[in-house]
Amino acid sequence: MDLTWSESEEAFRTEARSWLESNVPTPALPSGDTKEGFALHLDWEHRLAADNWSVVSWPKAFGGRDASLWEWLIFEEEYYRVGGPQRVTQNGIFLLAPTIFEFGTPAQQEYYLPRMSSAVDLWCQGWSEPNAGSDLAAVRSKATRDDAAGGWRLSGQKTWTTRGAFCNYLFGLFRTDPESERHKGMTYFMVPLEGDGVTVRGFGRLDGDEGFAEVFFDDLFIPDDDGTAATMARGGILGEVNQGWGVAMATTSSERGLTLRSPGRFQATATRLVELAREQVGNGLSEQMADAVADAWMDAEAYSLFTLSDVSGVVEGKAMGARSSYNKIFWSELDVRLHEVALDLLGPSAELDGPWMKGYQFALSGPIYAGTNEIQRNIVAERVLGLPRK
Amino acid sequence: MDLTWSESEEAFRTEARSWLESNVPTPALPSGDTKEGFALHLDWEHRLAADNWSVVSWPKAFGGRDASLWEWLIFEEEYYRVGGPQRVTQNGIFLLAPTIFEFGTPAQQEYYLPRMSSAVDLWCQGWSEPNAGSDLAAVRSKATRDDAAGGWRLSGQKTWTTRGAFCNYLFGLFRTDPESERHKGMTYFMVPLEGDGVTVRGFGRLDGDEGFAEVFFDDLFIPDDDGTAATMARGGILGEVNQGWGVAMATTSSERGLTLRSPGRFQATATRLVELAREQVGNGLSEQMADAVADAWMDAEAYSLFTLSDVSGVVEGKAMGARSSYNKIFWSELDVRLHEVALDLLGPSAELDGPWMKGYQFALSGPIYAGTNEIQRNIVAERVLGLPRK
Amino acid sequence: MRFALTEEQIEFRAVVRGLLADTCGPDELRAAWPDAELAGGGPGGGNGRVPGAWSALAEMGVLGIMVPEANGGLEMTQEDLVPLLIEAGWAALPDPVSATAGVAVTLLAQATDSEKRAGELLAGIAAGELSFGCAFLAGRVATSNFVPAATSLDQILLCVNDQVHVVGPASLPLERVQSVDGARDLFRIDLVDQLDNSTVLLTGEAAESATRSAFDFAALGAAAELIGLSRRMLEMTVLYATERKQFGVQIGSFQAVKHHLTNASLAVEFAEPLVLRAANSLALGNPQASVHVSMAKAKASAAAKAAAAASLQVHGAIGYTVEYDLHLYMKRSWALAGEFGDVEFHRRRVSDELLAI
């Protein structure tokens, strides 16, 4: 066990901190889930990319720094410690990119990844449909083969698409075998959101931001991949036709896993919670609230250590497997708890639309999205503990 | 709304309190779930019965006082307030008797009820079998018709029979139609535990008492009812042959309902908890523990008020229905919580085998027996809230 | 002994429920939000009031239910008003029914001997002509200095240490603040130095005692509304879980969903009797009334939080959108859970009584 950072890791931290401290915008940007806020966030993403901080763990060729997973953790810690903006590019970087790394052709990687890391292309996910939320296998949106035109024609509806109204690409599953049911016969498509055959309608979220969208496809044509940039700009397929489920599962497992919610974010929240409580010391802070703060803070520490343990395994080549569901359940409920304690500390002012109430509402989505925590609990029970599936 | 007691109710309370204060044994009896303790409890039951306090709400003819449900609540309050002993007759009085009142013939009522109220006959329940715990419909013990001898021959095994080793009668379901499955073809039997064809084996419970028993039936003969005491002493059937499920459901619903766990018991526990906390005031009682005590105490009050509300309905002829499942879930988890808070107050001494640790272990059985709380939650969800059964 | 509403109370409650269902549905509620987009639709430009519901309640005499007959009211009690506030909560009515019919009447009734104005104001309430807000700015009760829809009100009662003032909103320094619940068009009143004798209603011990009673009612009113809100959220969620299918079955058939909703429902079912008992205690002047109110508010707040959490989780993403109705009720329950003393404040009042530490 060695819980210290190496010299080169410390140097990386120093470099990241110094850059972030000079560049992170103050005051904090407004939410990136509104039209105006999104534009400001885009400026920030471009600044990150310009100095190669947008995807530190990617190869340099695609805009990264070849940083290790440890360095990635360090970067995230520093990023949230200084209050870096929410990453509006995260769906592409954390959810789609791992799939492109695993299933994309070299040409696809060369085309899509640099455009993603530099925030030229902005990706949203298209998993949910009106009748396929938690039940991803119930997807009905379809892609019909058009051999004459040499491509696919997409129709159907996706919904709950975070920041869908501000992105120019979507990734998701479409049924390519009309006879198929459930997990079979779906294909993983990358789809442009501009042009004929696509309608995007933004709508309001709990916290007042219009960060959701419904996306309607009506005979949208995606040409077959000929390896040219012009064609890839019009969308494409990842992996094999009709094998989309397996491709998507690789993505959803990364969504639940290490890279989406680095401990840095929750430790930063826990630190702010402790600061909020400190302001009340000597001015009405009860033992009970102090202990509630300590308890939530301990959980943030536990999450950090759990992640260090997982990363230690991953860098030595061990698979995380279904253990990543532990991770998803814990961080999402920790995030809710941290905000609940803060709101309790605020007393009657909690109802005001301040940063903690905003954060609380955002946190409430954690146990729902990326596979509800009920489903994650089933996964842990069946695949980790070994209880019968039924 | 009238939350006061009438003059006659107050008089009843005074009479009950005065009798109980003069008669409740001090120091408290040892547990009634051991052989020695049971004998002492039996003395107590006989004393209760001698002065008609064993079943206050029953008709006078069967040993009661024709007391109202309100008076019954008052009696229970007073009983537990002075620390009255656990009722080792409760399975008969609270579980079997309501069924005899509803399904018994006049002769059965006249024979069994006075012997029960005077603790001549001691009843245990025989619901569970090795493969039929929560799933009562999985009963395999059977009763075979013997027309030649004019009666039934019982065989099979019952288990988790509380105080089974100290009782002389058992009630439970036996499969009378060998072709039947699940809820059908079972009959509700009253069965003597002495004589040929019965073996009772006591075994140890979590809290160290040997209060459980397994009961084995091997060709035990129960003669057909001819209305004579001699025959009824050898057991009998309640309700119709093959209709035992319906008869038993009437009993299990009374088990979950009003009469098994009167609020008095939990209020008495809550009062002792407050006293325990008061001893620590000025001597290390933290705000946090004080609030935990208050919280549990409030729940005991809430349970009492909920019961008053239910009784108000019942005396006006309203059915409780599945709402009784709320009751079962709440009191059983309240009982655990009250003891947990007490153990937390005791700190390192909690592990000692004192009354709170004993009570805790007893309380832990609450969420399990009489239909696990998981099943009760299903019942509330389906029958009260109206969620689909699936 | 009879712990149940009377036939008349049940009937009154049913009428009010029907009336509110007609006049304060999700559309009317959205119209009370100043900001249409935050409400998830509607006209926008609301001022935290639902005029149709308010005037219907006024017409029925609900606002004057506790006003003495001498002042034109029904001279009924907290026991009669509290069940109606549960219904107001069910509808998430943002109007100041509890503040006017409960809190203000409690304060004014104690001032009729000393102040002629008090009787006139009571008569105005009974006539359905006056709406009130109330703020507790300093004293032994929990500070509550947010007043919803303050600019729309006729009078605001201010409890400050050993004084009670009654002031028109135009004379007060009101700072508009943004509640998470837009239908609470919220204003903050900070401690007002410039209050002079012209607005005093009560002083000294009389003011302190009246303030305590008023605060108790304010807390109980919020508790009652929280019970109604909880029931509404659970009803919506049961309905949704019965309609919505995933994995080929109704999601309400999953045990996890059943148990989430049962747990929340348990909390509500065992909080409501505490609310009704506290109403009885206030009506009878029971010396334990304040403790009973605190039990009610602590448990009703906790129950509403549980109901909101379970409802959102069972709904999933749709509950997370403002175009769906759930947020209208959930945000109100978040706000009221902290108003007039949160869970910790009221639990502490109970533990102080039990353990005197």
Added chain:
Amino acid sequence: MRFALTEEQIEFRAVVRGLLADTCGPDELRAAWPDAELAGGGPGGGNGRVPGAWSALAEMGVLGIMVPEANGGLEMTQEDLVPLLIEAGWAALPDPVSATAGVAVTLLAQATDSEKRAGELLAGIAAGELSFGCAFLAGRVATSNFVPAATSLDQILLCVNDQVHVVGPASLPLERVQSVDGARDLFRIDLVDQLDNSTVLLTGEAAESATRSAFDFAALGAAAELIGLSRRMLEMTVLYATERKQFGVQIGSFQAVKHHLTNASLAVEFAEPLVLRAANSLALGNPQASVHVSMAKAKASAAAKAAAAASLQVHGAIGYTVEYDLHLYMKRSWALAGEFGDVEFHRRRVSDELLAI
């Protein structure tokens, strides 16, 4: 950075686990209970020790793992011992491994300069010849005056304010008390006035500092055992839920059962890293070590309570019988959750550090 056990540590742990599975199964455990009936069977007459397991551990050098090489030990660290204590917890071994190999060695190692006896006692531990108990009778740490199997021990260390004594049990006033866990053949030691200089090991600041370290190890040892106990209970319960059928299916297929066990498992999985980190901090003399220990003990205690509750509830009636094995592990977890500081005590140490109130 590498937050994982070394290959050697993993191997040592596996060997110890196998050894304990062979020497400290439910039968051997029941034999440690003085009262056969309370144990649910077995010979009875036990004294809270499992001699076969103890001597096997001694032979492997586990007891001297932290003893300096100069005194015949392995001179390894808390980081090496703590994973083995998780295994001792998994087996519910009642013997004083943590007290001897951890607490006593911590105290004695700080006395070797001043006291020749200390080195001899360390050598005795390393040789597998001495067993120790430890009581914290007064001072800044949580009072812990229960010593399991006290009469079977060679020496008992007493930390009293600014003194540390080492005394044979025969010279102490031991009051036998009944723990809910019979395998903890428990004795109470009340503050001993008659202690004289002949038994002093450390005094003054050295004693206070050693006491703090010793208490930290005691709490961490209990935390480690609680992790092992939790895992054992969950393993038993998963097995049972897979075998037991109700309503025609394995009960483990019910979502309620799955979620009970997942919740408990979550608590354990996120407590264990805190335990291992605290071991590392103690080994390195990290100034935050005490806080890290408190985080570990608070969360491990809570996790064990959750695991015990879920296990009993999923088992149902069979878990409620002493003839079934679950109670052997559940009762130990109840006892250790409160020993050397309960959840509240340790959470308070953390909040004092964070918030200094």
